[in-house]
Amino acid sequence: xxxxxxxxxxxxxxxxxxxxxxxxxxxxxxxxxxxxxxxxxxxxxxxxxxxxxxxxxxxxxxxxxxxxxxxxxxxxxxxxxxxxxxxxxxxxxxxxxxxxxxxxxxxxxxxxxxxxxxxxxxxxxxxxxxxxxxxxxxxxxxxxxxxxxxxxxxxxxxxxxxxxxxxxxxxxxxxxxxxxxxxxxxxxxxxxxxxxxxxxxxxxxxxxxxxxxxxxxxxxxxxxxxxxxxxxxxxxxxxxxxxxxxxxxxxxxxxxxxxxxxxxxxxxxxxxxxxxxxxxxxxxxxxxxxxxxxxxxxxxxxxxxxxxxxxxxxxxxxxxxxxxxxxxxxxxxxxxxxxxxxxxxxxxxxxxxxxxxxxxxxxxxxxxxxxxxxxxxxxxxxxxxxxxxxxxxxxxxxxxxxxxxxxxxxxxxxxxxxxxxxxxxxxxxxxxxxxxxxxxxxxxxxxxxxxxxxxxxxxxxx
Numbered sequence: 076x077x078x079x080x081x082x083x084x085x086x087x088x089x090x091x092x093x094x095x096x097x098x099x100x101x102x103x104x105x106x107x108x109x110x111x112x113x114x115x116x117x118x119x120x121x122x123x124x125x126x127x128x129x130x131x132x133x134x135x136x137x138x139x140x141x142x143x144x145x146x147x148x149x150x151x152x153x154x155x156x157x158x159x160x161x162x163x164x165x166x167x168x169x170x171x172x173x174x175x176x177x178x179x180x181x182x183x184x185x186x187x188x189x190x191x192x193x194x195x196x197x198x199x200x201x202x203x204x205x206x207x208x209x210x211x212x213x214x215x216x217x218x219x220x221x222x223x224x225x226x227x228x229x230x231x232x233x234x235x236x237x238x239x240x241x242x243x244x245x246x247x248x249x250x251x252x253x254x255x256x257x258x259x260x261x262x263x264x265x266x267x268x269x270x271x272x273x274x275x276x277x278x279x280x281x282x283x284x285x286x287x288x289x290x291x292x293x294x295x296x297x298x299x300x301x302x303x304x305x306x307x308x309x310x311x312x313x314x315x316x317x318x319x320x321x322x323x324x325x326x327x328x329x330x331x332x333x334x335x336x337x338x339x340x341x342x343x344x345x346x347x348x349x350x351x352x353x354x355x356x357x358x359x360x361x362x363x364x365x366x367x368x369x370x371x372x373x374x375x376x377x378x379x380x381x382x383x384x385x386x387x388x389x390x391x392x393x394x395x396x397x398x399x400x401x402x403x404x405x406x407x408x409x410x411x412x413x414x415x416x417x418x419x420x421x422x423x424x425x426x427x428x429x430x431x432x433x434x435x436x437x438x439x440x441x442x443x444x445x446x447x448x449x450x451x452x453x454x455x456x457x458x459x460x461x462x463x464x465x466x467x468x469x470x471x472x473x474x475x476x477x478x479x480x481x482x483x484x485x486x487x488x489x490x491x492x493x494x495x496x497x498x499x500x501x502x503x504x505x506x507x508x509x510x511x512x513x514x515x516x517x518x519x520x521x522x523x524x525x526x527x528x529x530x531x532x533x534x535x536x537x
Contacts, residue, residue, distance in 0.1 A: 076481040078122040082225065083478045089115060089215035090470055094463060096211055105198055105207045112194045112214030116187045119224035124179035128481055132157070133227045138178050141168025149361040151369045159373055161351045162359050163315035164229050183227040190223035190231035193452060196238045200425065201456035213455050217470040218448055221477050228445040229316050236313035237323045238452050241425065244306040244330035244340070296335065303336030304343045311347025318373075319449065322435065325416060326428035378402070383442035383499045392493030397440075404440025411438045419515055426511040429453040433465075433510045437503050444473040454509065465509035468502045 076082070095101075136157030143153035143165065150158050150165035158165060164185065171181035198210035213219065223231045310327055313320035324344065328337045352370075355361035361369060378401030381390035386400050411434045419427045432450035436442070447469045454462050472495075480491045 076128045076478060077126045079478040079482060081122060082119055083474065085115060085119065086217035086220060086470075086474060086478075089220070090217050090467065093212040093215040094467075096208060096215075097458075097463065100205075100208065101211065102205065102207050103211055105195060105210055108198070108207055108210040108214045109191065109194050111211065112191055115214065115220055116190060116224050119220050120180070120183045120187050123225045124177070124183060129179065130226050133182055134178075137168065137182055137227060140165040141172050141178070141182070144169030144359065145172055147360040149355060149359045149365060149369060151372050152361070152365060159375065160229075160317055161315045161348055161373070162355065163312070163351050164232060166358065183224060186223040186227050186229060186231045189235040190219055192235050193219075193231060193238060196235065196242060197452045197456050199242045200238055200452060209456050213452060216451060216455070216466070218444075218466075218473050219451060221473060222445045222448050225477060226445065228443075228448075230445045230448045233313045233316040233320050234448065234452055236309045236316065237320045237327075240306045240309035240313065240323070240327050241330060241428075243302060243309060244327045246302060246330075246332070296333075299331070299333050299336040300339045303331050303333075303339035306331065307340035307343030308347055310340070310344045314344070314348050315351050319446075322412070322431050322449075323428060325431070326424040329424040329427065378441070380404070380440045382496050384437070384439065384503055385500060386440045387493075387496035388500065392496045393489065400440050404438060407438045407440075408435055411435075419511070421516045422511065422514055423457070423517045425453055425457050426514045429457065429459075430510045433506050436506050444476060447473060457511070457514075459509050459511050460513065461505060461508040465502075465505050468505050472499055472502060 139153065140150035140158035140162075143150040144162070146153070150162045150169075151160075167185050168181060171184060172178065176184065194210050194214045197213040198206040201209035219231065222228045306327055310320065310324060313323065324341075328340060331337045331340055352366070355366060355369065356363060378396055378398045379394050380386035380397050380400045381392065381394045386397070386404065387393075389395075389400060390397065412431055415430045415434050416427065419430050422430070429450055432453065436447065436450070439446070451466070454466065476492075476495055480488055480495065483491065
């Protein structure tokens with residue numbers, strides 16, 4: 076990388092300013108935070124575009140997908156397996172290439188614009204008097220700048236739609252409220268106390284019970300359904316960029332006010348990716364008989380491990396095809412996420428989402444540095460006690476890989492990689508500590524079942 080010193084200086088300065096902003100409680104106007112984010116990202120994008128070093132997948136996977144769209148070919152099949160997602164982003168690549176924008180700029184323009192839009196969305200996600208502080212801290216986040224401006228990874232695109240879905244689902248001025256899980260649990264407890272097991276089940280599933288009443292239209296049903304449908308469309312677009320935003324869906328659903336709104340959101344979340352899949356013959360020139368092959372390619376994830384966490388200690392710090400470790404780690408993720416959902420079932424949905432994404436990072440057998448951006452908007456919007464040690468740690472680890480290791484030849488890079496990948500295990504306990512352990516219960520009042528008498532209030536230890 077030719078501009079590693081300049082890039083590193085800008086990123087370190089941004090990280091220091093973000094920490095000072097936290098210490099001094101800076102709350103600049105939102106427009107200032109956005110302009111800072113624009114300046115940093117445009118500078119790094121321009122220097123990266125003229126650099127002699129370009130990320131391998133940026134050139135050999137992302138670019139062929141965009142060029143395939145220009146030729147009227149399926150970007151998944153024509154890129155020889157380099158693009159494993161729906162063709163939504165390659166459509167945008169194709170348009171920018173058609174406009175004559177050089178790839179080195181066009182490929183990064185998509186992610187930089189998305190990351191800039193994320194800055195005010197982080198402020199909306201945070202809410203309250205410190206919203207502009209959180210926006211400034213995201214604007215200065217080194218990892219976001221590296222992923223969007225240097226690598227051109229599409230994580231910011233997935234995040235901009237995912238975070239927007241959260242903002243829409245929460246609604247304007249909506250107070251924090253317990254999620255659907257808490258509602259059901261509270262009513263079941265009351266039913267068990269007064270009617271026994273059979274009576275409580277009847278009161279939940281029977282006519283006139285909790286489920287029946289939840290499916291009936293309410294006084295503001297039309298607005299709530301529209302809100303749920305729009306949130307679902309946005310989450311569906313996030314899934315069109317990458318598959319990982321599936322981990323954001325529980326939090327989005329719990330932010331919606333009614334069961335009907337949640338059903339509408341689920342429906343439109345699935346509808347958007349389905350639309351881009353079935354329209355492949357129209358927009359990408361894919362024949363109907365090729366669609367099964369496209370689906371197989373999207374589903375095919377090679378079990379490459381050895382980049383992060385515990386798996387490099389089994390591979391000597393190198394990449395390796397280890398189906399045993401990949402399978403073990405995947406099952407570990409599923410078990411851990413279920414445990415997190417149970418443990419944080421009464422938490423604010425944003426805190427629940429932060430916990431899900433952080434436990435994923437701790438348990439995953441495979442990871443690229445771009446994965447570490449997943450939790451950044453949520454953790455910055457609602458920081459925990461160990462949020463900044465975690466943010467600083469992953470930024471330093473990623474920056475070392477992007478800025479220092481790229482200065483050497485291939486053999487030296489692999490030697491450095493063996494130490495770098497194994498060193499990542501130090502970050503696992505820090506990420507675990509950064510989970511919202513002190514915010515397992517929302518500060519909103521718990522729902523009171525009809526006839527339950529005195530209301531109880533859920534307390535927060537945040």
